[in-house]
Amino acid sequence: MYQYDQIDRNFVDERVAQFRDQIARRLSGELTEEEFRPLRLTNGLYLQLHAYMLRIAIPYGTLNSRQLETLAEIARKYDRGYGHFTTRQNLQLNWIRLDQAGDALADLADADMHALQTSGNCIRNVTADHWAGVAPDEVADPRVYAELIRQWSSLHPEFSYLPRKFKIAVTGSPADRAATRVHDIGLVLKRDDAGQIGFEVIVGGGLGRTPMIGKTIRDFLPEAQLLPYLEAILRVYNLAGRRDNMYKARIKILVHEIGTEEMSRRVEAEFAKNIDSVLANVQDEVARIASYFTKLPYGPSDPNPESYALRRKSDPAFRRWVISNTFPHKIAGYCIAEISLKPTGGIPGDATSAQMIAVAALARQYSHDELRVTHTQNLVLPHVKMSDLPAIYDVLAAQKLDAPNVNKVGDIIACPGLDYCALANARSIPVAQRISERFADVDRAHDLGEVKIKISGCINACGHHHVGHIGLLGVDKNGEEFYQITLGGSEAADATIGTLLGPAISSDQIVDTVEKILTAYADLRQGNERFLDTYRRLGAKPFKERAYAAA
Amino acid sequence: MQSLTANRLDDGAVVYRTKLETWSRNVHDAAVFENDASAALEEAGSDVIRALVVGVELIDVTMTDTGTTPVSLREKIRAFGPTI
Amino acid sequence: MLQPDRIYAAKSDETLTNLILKGGVEIPDRFTRITGDEPIMEGPVIVDLGRLDAAIGANHPLGVALANTDDVSVLAPYLARLDVVVLHFPKFTDGRAYSQARILRQQFGYRGEIRATGQVLPDQLAFMHRCGFDAFVLAKGDPVTAWDRAMTTFSRHYQPASDTSVPAFIRRRENAK
Numbered sequence: 135m136y137q138y139d140q141i142d143r144n145f146v147d148e149r150v151a152q153f154r155d156q157i158a159r160r161l162s163g164e165l166t167e168e169e170f171r172p173l174r175l176t177n178g179l180y181l182q183l184h185a186y187m188l189r190i191a192i193p194y195g196t197l198n199s200r201q202l203e204t205l206a207e208i209a210r211k212y213d214r215g216y217g218h219f220t221t222r223q224n225l226q227l228n229w230i231r232l233d234q235a236g237d238a239l240a241d242l243a244d245a246d247m248h249a250l251q252t253s254g255n256c257i258r259n260v261t262a263d264h265w266a267g268v269a270p271d272e273v274a275d276p277r278v279y280a281e282l283i284r285q286w287s288s289l290h291p292e293f294s295y296l297p298r299k300f301k302i303a304v305t306g307s308p309a310d311r312a313a314t315r316v317h318d319i320g321l322v323l324k325r326d327d328a329g330q331i332g333f334e335v336i337v338g339g340g341l342g343r344t345p346m347i348g349k350t351i352r353d354f355l356p357e358a359q360l361l362p363y364l365e366a367i368l369r370v371y372n373l374a375g376r377r378d379n380m381y382k383a384r385i386k387i388l389v390h391e392i393g394t395e396e397m398s399r400r401v402e403a404e405f406a407k408n409i410d411s412v413l414a415n416v417q418d419e420v421a422r423i424a425s426y427f428t429k430l431p432y433g434p435s436d437p438n439p440e441s442y443a444l445r446r447k448s449d450p451a452f453r454r455w456v457i458s459n460t461f462p463h464k465i466a467g468y469c470i471a472e473i474s475l476k477p478t479g480g481i482p483g484d485a486t487s488a489q490m491i492a493v494a495a496l497a498r499q500y501s502h503d504e505l506r507v508t509h510t511q512n513l514v515l516p517h518v519k520m521s522d523l524p525a526i527y528d529v530l531a532a533q534k535l536d537a538p539n540v541n542k543v544g545d546i547i548a549c550p551g552l553d554y555c556a557l558a559n560a561r562s563i564p565v566a567q568r569i570s571e572r573f574a575d576v577d578r579a580h581d582l583g584e585v586k587i588k589i590s591g592c593i594n595a596c597g598h599h600h601v602g603h604i605g606l607l608g609v610d611k612n613g614e615e616f617y618q619i620t621l622g623g624s625e626a627a628d629a630t631i632g633t634l635l636g637p638a639i640s641s642d643q644i645v646d647t648v649e650k651i652l653t654a655y656a657d658l659r660q661g662n663e664r665f666l667d668t669y670r671r672l673g674a675k676p677f678k679e680r681a682y683a684a685a
Numbered sequence: 686m687q688s689l690t691a692n693r694l695d696d697g698a699v700v701y702r703t704k705l706e707t708w709s710r711n712v713h714d715a716a717v718f719e720n721d722a723s724a725a726l727e728e729a730g731s732d733v734i735r736a737l738v739v740g741v742e743l744i745d746v747t748m749t750d751t752g753t754t755p756v757s758l759r760e761k762i763r764a765f766g767p768t769i
Numbered sequence: 770m771l772q773p774d775r776i777y778a779a780k781s782d783e784t785l786t787n788l789i790l791k792g793g794v795e796i797p798d799r800f801t802r803i804t805g806d807e808p809i810m811e812g813p814v815i816v817d818l819g820r821l822d823a824a825i826g827a828n829h830p831l832g833v834a835l836a837n838t839d840d841v842s843v844l845a846p847y848l849a850r851l852d853v854v855v856l857h858f859p860k861f862t863d864g865r866a867y868s869q870a871r872i873l874r875q876q877f878g879y880r881g882e883i884r885a886t887g888q889v890l891p892d893q894l895a896f897m898h899r900c901g902f903d904a905f906v907l908a909k910g911d912p913v914t915a916w917d918r919a920m921t922t923f924s925r926h927y928q929p930a931s932d933t934s935v936p937a938f939i940r941r942r943e944n945a946k
């Protein structure tokens with residue numbers, strides 16, 4: 135994975151020094167809250183309901199063991215010994231003091247990490263496929279380009295006060311595990327007929343109040359032109375994006391209002407003026423970054439070693455975990471092991487410092503010192519030998535990290551909601567806990583197969599509810615928590631915005647209603663259909679009838 | 686009935702305006718304004734300028750056996766912590 | 770909106786003169802800002818975009834003030850004649866003028882002064898400078914302190930912009946040679 139050089143290290147150190155000075159000026163009253171707020175937000179610091187919240191970037195979801203240990207230590211030292219992994223490959227700490235934020239960021243910088251641009255109206259931390267570099271279906275490693283973009287966008291002088299936040303995602307696989315079609319810019323790596331690397335460029339996707347699927351404005355952008363082209367898009371947006379209404383300020387609204395063709399025309403015109411920029415001359419830099427992402431020294435590994443086969447036969451819990459939580463690796467004899475942060479009744483995405491330290495040790499011993507964070511709020515050991523799975527599983531079980539539920543009904547995405555978030559209308563986490571308890575039976579959950587439930591506590595949609603197979607959106611009805619249900623969403627290559635099922639359901643009823651919907655699916659499915667397939671075949675009607683039928 | 690709440694600048698903690706015009710971490714200490722609270726709101730604003738608190742706002746409260754208690758779920762969560 | 774708080778009586782003829790931050794020091798502004806229908810006087814003036822044609826013929830230093838919604842490319846035919854382009858930040862969070870400045874420098878090769886007005890705050894000076902601004906009417910704070918801080922906080926930047934700093938990737942390439 136990428137290693138900081140002296141330039142990168144100086145940059146994060148100088149950034150910490152700058153923010154310390156800004157914090158001091160805020161505490162002294164020299165800076166008003168209005169002046170300070172955008173400065174702290176670009177350093178990942180929010181003021182939430184109970185305290186400051188620090189959102190730490192895990193660039194493109196990749197980190198090493200030492201970095202995860204550092205996160206665990208920061209959570210212990212400056213917070214309450216746990217952290218929350220988010221849908222954007224970030225870690226959030228919920229109980230930070232402003233007067234200690236500089237120290238926390240300094241500790242982070244010591245491990246080559248930062249919280250830069252995890253908030254604010256700037257280019258946010260870039261996300262990528264969490265299976266980058268190990269997926270069998272990969273065209274090229276998206277992290278090389280995500281790192282290039284991370285550096286280019288860091289404190290970009292022209293694009294630090296955009297109309298609104300700006301999110302870029304990169305995927306190297308046609309399967310699109312980075313949800314590129316619901317980002318402000320989605321980049322899909324591909325090769326042209328000559329074998330040259332380039333990108334499909336998708337613009338104007340997003341969730342929030344007006345969910346939209348992004349539009350392709352370039353089928354194939356040659357690799358070398360990536361940064362000038364991004365700069366052209368950002369410049370068009372910075373100048374023409376709406377600033378009169380924050381709900382209409384995202385680039386998706388601009389694309390929607392002027393049309394995809396006009397957007398493409400403006401970007402191409404701007405790009406034509408920009409094409410000679412030194413930014414088009416980054417081949418050496420791409421090669422330098424790529425050298426950190428070369429193939430790891432995988433030793434030979436038996437695809438079906440005896441220790442593994444025996445355990446699989448004798449231990450049904452282990453077998454179920456392997457079936458749901460491990461995935462094929464591009465190298466035979468290896469697998470990708472996903473660690474669910476969704477124990478039954480737990481808080482989706484939360485991990486204690488002790489758990490982080492245990493997982494870091496696993497990565498060091500069994501996964502080439504490398505970990506991933508998924509946008510589904512789980513962790514991944516990306517390079518695991520089949521023969522090591524039993525030992526890994528035992529450690530996970532001891533840490534209560536062995537939930538065999540990846541992509542199952544219990545693998546719920548939930549934003550912090552009203553328990554922490556200042557913008558929330560309703561709670562998300564307790565609903566996720568109750569649903570996961572209702573479906574605690576592993577056999578039943580495995581029988582229901584792939585079900586993606588996603589919960590947001592307000593229309594900002596941090597829980598990505600629009601693209602959940604079942605999406606729940608918390609709303610406030612006269613002081614009571616209600617939940618709107620959308621069905622049929624998807625964030626994959628077949629990205630779809632879910633459809634509203636009907637009137638919002640009370641908090642008391644919501645778990646029963648989700649159960650009715652899934653029972654309807656179990657009754658109606660044909661063959662190997664997933665929930666989403668059955669929904670697509672039959673439409674909303676049968677689900678609606680069952681969901682709203684009197685008990 | 687209303688009370689005044691804010692977040693403390695240095696640690697972000699939830700605080701309530703007391704009768705003594707100080708800030709308390711405990712909602713039960715909150716001063717209750719039966720009628721017009723705008724004067725108190727303005728008064729509290731000086732602590733914003735002095736960089737002691739941010740986000741001063743009025744919230745609806747009721748009186749219970751234990752003392753002042755917020756009405757809305759959001760303010761209950763601010764007062765008593767996450768429900769999870 | 771914040772107003773410049775550094776207006777001094779500086780000239781011997783007792784007219785009020787604004788100070789502007791330029792090259793790291795505060796200097797009196799030799800330009801007079803002509804707004805609305807005010808007559809265009811002799812001497813260095815800055816006019817609104819709509820009066821540029823009326824002012825262009827005169828034989829004295831000339832500047833133009835744009836709104837951040839104006840398309841800077843309309844200045845193309847005038848740029849050789851212009852000494853100052855004033856770009857405005859109605860709020861410090863409204864970043865359109867950054868792109869306006871970059872287009873002037875990068876695409877039109879404009880070499881004259883680009884002046885920032887409006888809510889120009891110390892913590893955004895470095896961004897403005899990197900986008901090609903070289904004169905500032907600061908809305909708050911001590912300009913010289915702000916300038917020193919803006920110039921020294923970062924030893925290197927990642928991306929090329931409209932300043933003279935060498936971006937990280939080019940420095941690395943040179944180091945590798």
Ligand code: SF4
Binds near residue numbers: 551596597
């Ligand atoms: S979706 Fe709303 S409630 Fe949930 S974290 Fe985002 S802003 Fe907060």
